[in-house]
Amino acid sequence: MAMSPKDRIKIQRQSMPERDADVRNADFKEVNIGFSLDLAQTESVRCLQCKDAKCTCGCPVGIPIPEFLERIADNDLKGAAEILLGANALPGITGRVCPQEEQCEQFCVRAKSKNGEPVAIGHLERFVADWARENMDIRQICAPATGRKVAVVGSGPAGLTCAGELAKCGHDVTIFEALHTVGGVLTYGIPEFRLPNKIIEAEVDRLRQMGVKIVCNVVVGRTFTVDELLTDEGFDAMFIANGAGLPVFMNIPGENLKGVYSANEYLTRTNLMRAYEFPEAETPIIKGDRIAVIGGGNVAMDSVRTAKRLGAKVATLVYRRSREEMPARKEEVHHAEQEGIEFQMLTAPLRILGDENRWVRGLECQRMELGEPDDSGRRRPVPIEGSKFVIDCDVVIEAIGTRANPLLTATTPDLKLNKWGYILVDETGATSKPGVYAGGDITRGSATVILAMGDGKRAAASIHAFLTANAECAVAR
Amino acid sequence: MFRILDARRLASDVKWFRIKAPLAARNRQPGQFVILRLEEGGERIPLTMAAADRESGTIELIVKAIGATTKHLCELEAGDDIADIMGPLGKPTEIHACEHAVLVGGGVGTAVIYPLAPALREAGCFVTAITGGRTHDLVVLEAELRSVCDDVCVTTDDGSYGFKGNVADRLEELLSNATKPVGVVYAAGPVPMMRAVCDRTRPHKIRTIVSLNPIMVDGTGMCGGCRITVGGQQVFACVDGPEFDGHEVDFDELADRLTAYRTQERTALERFEREHGHACASTRLTTA
Numbered sequence: 058m059a060m061s062p063k064d065r066i067k068i069q070r071q072s073m074p075e076r077d078a079d080v081r082n083a084d085f086k087e088v089n090i091g092f093s094l095d096l097a098q099t100e101s102v103r104c105l106q107c108k109d110a111k112c113t114c115g116c117p118v119g120i121p122i123p124e125f126l127e128r129i130a131d132n133d134l135k136g137a138a139e140i141l142l143g144a145n146a147l148p149g150i151t152g153r154v155c156p157q158e159e160q161c162e163q164f165c166v167r168a169k170s171k172n173g174e175p176v177a178i179g180h181l182e183r184f185v186a187d188w189a190r191e192n193m194d195i196r197q198i199c200a201p202a203t204g205r206k207v208a209v210v211g212s213g214p215a216g217l218t219c220a221g222e223l224a225k226c227g228h229d230v231t232i233f234e235a236l237h238t239v240g241g242v243l244t245y246g247i248p249e250f251r252l253p254n255k256i257i258e259a260e261v262d263r264l265r266q267m268g269v270k271i272v273c274n275v276v277v278g279r280t281f282t283v284d285e286l287l288t289d290e291g292f293d294a295m296f297i298a299n300g301a302g303l304p305v306f307m308n309i310p311g312e313n314l315k316g317v318y319s320a321n322e323y324l325t326r327t328n329l330m331r332a333y334e335f336p337e338a339e340t341p342i343i344k345g346d347r348i349a350v351i352g353g354g355n356v357a358m359d360s361v362r363t364a365k366r367l368g369a370k371v372a373t374l375v376y377r378r379s380r381e382e383m384p385a386r387k388e389e390v391h392h393a394e395q396e397g398i399e400f401q402m403l404t405a406p407l408r409i410l411g412d413e414n415r416w417v418r419g420l421e422c423q424r425m426e427l428g429e430p431d432d433s434g435r436r437r438p439v440p441i442e443g444s445k446f447v448i449d450c451d452v453v454i455e456a457i458g459t460r461a462n463p464l465l466t467a468t469t470p471d472l473k474l475n476k477w478g479y480i481l482v483d484e485t486g487a488t489s490k491p492g493v494y495a496g497g498d499i500t501r502g503s504a505t506v507i508l509a510m511g512d513g514k515r516a517a518a519s520i521h522a523f524l525t526a527n528a529e530c531a532v533a534r
Numbered sequence: 535m536f537r538i539l540d541a542r543r544l545a546s547d548v549k550w551f552r553i554k555a556p557l558a559a560r561n562r563q564p565g566q567f568v569i570l571r572l573e574e575g576g577e578r579i580p581l582t583m584a585a586a587d588r589e590s591g592t593i594e595l596i597v598k599a600i601g602a603t604t605k606h607l608c609e610l611e612a613g614d615d616i617a618d619i620m621g622p623l624g625k626p627t628e629i630h631a632c633e634h635a636v637l638v639g640g641g642v643g644t645a646v647i648y649p650l651a652p653a654l655r656e657a658g659c660f661v662t663a664i665t666g667g668r669t670h671d672l673v674v675l676e677a678e679l680r681s682v683c684d685d686v687c688v689t690t691d692d693g694s695y696g697f698k699g700n701v702a703d704r705l706e707e708l709l710s711n712a713t714k715p716v717g718v719v720y721a722a723g724p725v726p727m728m729r730a731v732c733d734r735t736r737p738h739k740i741r742t743i744v745s746l747n748p749i750m751v752d753g754t755g756m757c758g759g760c761r762i763t764v765g766g767q768q769v770f771a772c773v774d775g776p777e778f779d780g781h782e783v784d785f786d787e788l789a790d791r792l793t794a795y796r797t798q799e800r801t802a803l804e805r806f807e808r809e810h811g812h813a814c815a816s817t818r819l820t821t822a
Contacts, residue, residue, distance in 0.1 A: 235754050237571055237578075237618040245756075274620035276754055279566075280557050304758040306768065313761065313768075313787055315794040322757035330577065330751065336805050339577040339602060340751070341798030415790050462755050464773060 062105055066167075070174040071100040078395035082365045085249045085333060088392055089153070092184040101129035103167065104176045111164035112178060117511030118151075118218075120144040122161060122178055129181060138189035141182065142197075146221040147214065147510060149190060149256045152183025154247060155507045156386045190259050196266050200227035205524045208233060208292040210277045210465065213241025214506045215298035215497030217264060218513030219520075223296075224267040226521050231292075232264075233275040238329060241300055242498075243506070245329040246321070248359050250366070251389075278465035283472070283493065294492045294520045297480060298513060301498040302462030306455055307351065311409030316343055316417030320352070320360045320456035327363050345452030347371045349420045351406055352456030353383040358390065360454045361398050372398050373448060377405040377425050382435045401448065403427070403438060409453050419447045459503055477502065486516035494520055535615040539592060544674045545667075547599040548642055549608045550584075556591030558583070558621035564649040565627030565745065565777055568593065569753040571618040572606055579603050580750045580772075582646045582722075583622065593619075596645030596674070602802040609810065623753045624776045627653070630741060632717025635659040636708065637683070638701050638731050640723020641667050644675045646745045647722050651682040660684050660714050664704050670695035702730035709738055716740055721780060725789040732780040744780035746771050748788060749795070762788050 074090040075081075081088050092100065104126040112122045121140055128137035141148050157179035162168065165175030189195050205228050209216045212234040220230045238244050240257045265271065277283065277299065286292050304319030306312050323342070326332040330340035348364040350357050353376035364372040374393070376383060379402050383390060394400075403425040410419040424444035427436035461478030473481045473489035479502055480495040482488055488495050496512025498504060540552040558568050567582045585594040599608040610616070627650055635654045637647040644665045654661050661682075666689030667673045673695060679686045688696030689704045697704050701723070709716060716738075721731040722745040735742040748760040748771050755773040762771055765782035769775065 235620065236752060237620070245752075274618050275557060276620060276623065279622055280561065280620075282561075285561075301756075303755045303770065303773070306758070306761075308768075313763065313791065315791065319758040322751060322759045325751055325757050331575070334575075335798065336802050338575045339802055341577075341795045341802070343794065462773075464754060 060102055065102055065105060068099060068103045070103065070177055071096045071180075073177070073180050075392075078392075078397070081250065082362070082396035083368075085366055087253050088250050089183075091187055092180055097129055097181055097184045098132065100177050101126040101181055104130075105166060107166055111166065112161040112176075115160045115162075115164040117160065117507045118145050118514055120161075120182070125185060126176065126178075126181060129185065134185065134188050135193060137185045138193055138195070141185050142189065142195060145182075145510070146218050146514075147260050148182050148186035149260060150214065150243060150252060151507050151510065152179055152181075152186050153252050153256070154505075155179055155182075156505060158387055160507065190256075195263060197221070197225055197263065199225055199267055202229065203227045203525065205229065205293045206231070206291055207520060207524075208286045208290070208295045209298065210295065211235075211241055211298040211300055211497070211499075212239040212261075212271065213298060213300050213497060213509065214243060215509035215513040215516075216241065216296065217260065218510040219296045219298065219496070219517045220269045220513075221264050221267065222514055222517030223520060224264065224269050226517075228521070228524065229268070231270040231272060233277055233281075233286075234271060234273045235276045235299070236329065237273050239271055239273065241298075245325045246356065246359070247506075248324065248328055248363055250362070251359070276464060278468045283465065283469040283490070287492065294523055295494065296486075296513070296516050296520060297465065297488070297493065297495040297499060298497040298509065299462065299465055299499050301459040301503050303460050304455070305458045305460055307406065307457060309406060309408050311411055311417070312455070314409055314411040314415050314417050316345065316452045317409060318343075318452065318454045320350070320356045320454055321459070323360055323454050324356070324363065327367070333367055342367065343452055344368055345450070347373075347450040348452045348454065349373045349375050349448050349450040350454045350456055351375050351420075352458075353378065353385060354456065354458075355385045355389055357454075357456035358385045358393055360456050362389075362393055362396060364452070364454070365396055365398060369452075371450075373401055373450070374398055375401045375404050375406060375420065375422060375448065377403065377438045378435060379403055379427060405438065405440065407445065410447065417451050417453055419449050420453055421445060421447050459498075461499065461502075465499075485519040486512060487519060492523060535617065536619045538610055538612050538614050538616065541611050544596065545672050547608070548672075548674050549597050549599070551595045551597065551607075551610075552592050553595065553616065553619065554591060555593045555619045555621075558619050559586040559591050559593050560588050562586035562588075562593065562622040563626035564629075564653050565646075566622035566624050567753075567776065568595075568619050568621030569623060569750065570595075570607075570616060570620075572603060572610075573617045576617065577603055578618075578751055578753070580623070580747070580753060580776075582745065582776075584645045584649055586622075593621075596642060598642035601799050602806040605803070605806060606810075620753065623772060625774070627720070627777055628743065629653050629657050630718040630743075631657040632659055634712060634714035634716045635661050636705065636716050636719045637661065637663040638705055638719060638721040638723070638727075639663065639665045639675075640701055640721075640727035641672060642674065643721075643723030643727070643745070644679070647720050648675050648679060648682070650720055651679070655682070655684070659717075662687065662708065664689065664701045664708070666690060666696070666701040666704070668692065700730070701727060702734050705731060706734045709734065709740070718743065720745075725785055725792065728780060728783075729785040732783070732785075736781055742780040743777050744783060745777050746775055746783070746788060748791060762791075
């Protein structure tokens with residue numbers, strides 16, 4: 058059914074159906090319900106099928122977006138899924154957590170016109186991925202075994218993507234994961250209300266069906282060094298994607314009071330260890346009635362929305378710049394607002410106050426105003442004299458970033474690092490050590506799921522080329 | 535799954551295990567620990583490896599039944615399985631070669647200092663161990679220590695066995711009378727005991743290394759829950775430790791942070807004892 062561009066233009070962007078804010082802010086079930094077939098088809102018809110599709114250039118893994126949207130419009134969901142899965146190993150995950158407004162959707166021609174809104178590419182990606190998971194045999198056909206062994210360090214988005222691509226090429230892939238569960242930040246970091254664990258499990262099952270081996274409870278750098286894997290264990294190549302690492306604290310007074318958490322600890326206790334089911338799940342968490350979260354990124358947003366779900370009466374986000382500068386995805390900020398999160402913008406914490414038993418009782422802050430732009434291009438927050446005030450709270454969560462984890466790099470001296478301790482890689486993902494590639498947060502500092510996946514895909518192509526001169530298996534890009 | 539090959543009770547609430555865990559065993563050095571999770575839904579707890587054998591792929595753990603997880607673990611026997619064991623974690627012990635090294639273990643902390651003896655003797659030290667408990671029944675590993683140390687002193691608070699008093703008192707006596715000058719002291723045990731040891735060695739300016747046991751979740755540096763203050767700096771016990779210069783440690787803060795989950799620990803323990811059919815005994819809930 059061909060529709061003229063003029064008719065397509067008339068269709069408004071379809072919104073994602075969501076669970077009611079007052080219901081969902083008390084549980085950990087997914088916020089977004091997902092498009093129905095009707096919504097998906099209406100939305101996909103909005104795509105103008107640009108010949109020179111800029112959206113695809115905005116995608117770190119290069120999904121041929123107009124092609125899969127056209128298949129949805131034609132009611133060929135299997136065709137859409139095949140295109141999507143051909144380019145992106147984890148579409149059920151990226152369709153949920155990608156910052157589409159800064160990537161594919163930012164370049165959509167429909168967003169260029171006055172009051173124009175981009176095609177909801179992310180929502181459609183999720184729709185197709187979910188349909189495929191439930192209706193298709195999505196087992197990947199792999200190339201014949203090459204007999205070459207590749208070790209992947211870390212089972213987060215970069216590691217899973219790289220493992221899948223390499224398995225497709227017939228290589229013998231083993232993923233080493235430090236924790237007891239697969240998924241890295243997808244499991245311990247991103248809450249279930251944004252990314253249900255069953256989505257991750259389905260993706261991991263698919264890798265297992267492709268022959269990927271997964272070994273948990275292995276800390277590379279301690280259990281094995283990189284060199285031991287390459288020599289004693291006989292791996293021919295390696296991809297290091299062991300993730301972000303140590304949480305940064307603000308270095309303000311009171312950080313070691315009881316009731317102060319890094320976002321990493323707070324989210325790990327909740328997501329990985331399921332502290333919200335305590336005591337059935339045995340890991341405890343300090344719940345608190347009034348919670349203050351420091352930071353403005355997605356991790357801060359995940360923490361403050363988690364606090365609300367754990368029963369906080371007041372959950373406040375404290376950020377030293379203004380809303381425009383917040384790095385968090387717009388959808389997350391919007392959802393947080395709906396769920397009753399309070400925002401204290403242009404507010405800088407000075408110290409955490411404790412009671413006589415060293416429990417948190419408040420966060421002393423100072424109001425800020427925006428001055429001249431700083432190195433990041435964002436306007437620098439400047440303190441306003443005489444504006445100190447205290448936010449009453451019994452739990453403080455710091456979500457201000459991470460620094461490099463030294464466990465692997467400290468035992469691999471010939472791996473070149475940058476001045477912050479992150480692994481240096483070239484444009485192919487290669488490190489200074491032959492046969493060893495790296496990607497994700499251990500090379501970038503902290504980034505997004507999709508950038509990590511892009512790194513995994515790129516490194517897989519490079520590793521495949523390194524392992525076999527005549528590449529019979531085409532790994533994209 | 536990790537199979538328990540051997541289990542033996544050392545005292546009424548202390549148990550020794552030998553467990554098949556080849557990956558944790560292969561690179562393990564004295565001072566390092568594992569993080570263990572008993573079953574799905576269980577919490578992750580750190581435990582120092584008392585020994586490991588690369589050939590047989592086994593590790594040894596000595597566990598005191600304190601909270602729900604350790605009580606549960608102490609009910610397990612040979613043939614039972616543990617869901618997850620990750621390691622080795624933490625930095626290996628710094629072996630300080632000198633004429634005379636003293637190991638001080640309070641209660642189950644003895645399991646932490648016991649594996650250091652062979653390494654210190656290999657480095658040429660005369661090794662004295664001081665171990666103690668509140669009463670005779672709580673003294674553990676005495677025979678094992680005698681087999682690897684040059685001298686062993688046992689203390690009991692109630693005088694039911696050995697020296698009457700605590701390990702710090704016995705250490706003080708040793709420091710004033712030692713014929714071989716003491717070059718280093720290693721201490722592990724409850725926080726007040728480690729603090730007391732440091733207070734006794736400080737006037738003598740003897741290097742004192744303590745093995746700390748703050749609350750941990752992942753054990754790889756990711757969560758920062760095990761942060762402590764050493765020499766005025768924030769450090770993470772899991773990646774920067776677990777052993778530190780005892781004269782620089784803020785013990786007050788460590789002891790306080792160990793009490794953060796006291797209420798929840800009580801809830802978990804009551805639940806465990808209800809489900810495992812025990813009378814709810816009054817039990818010390820944290821190692822602080």
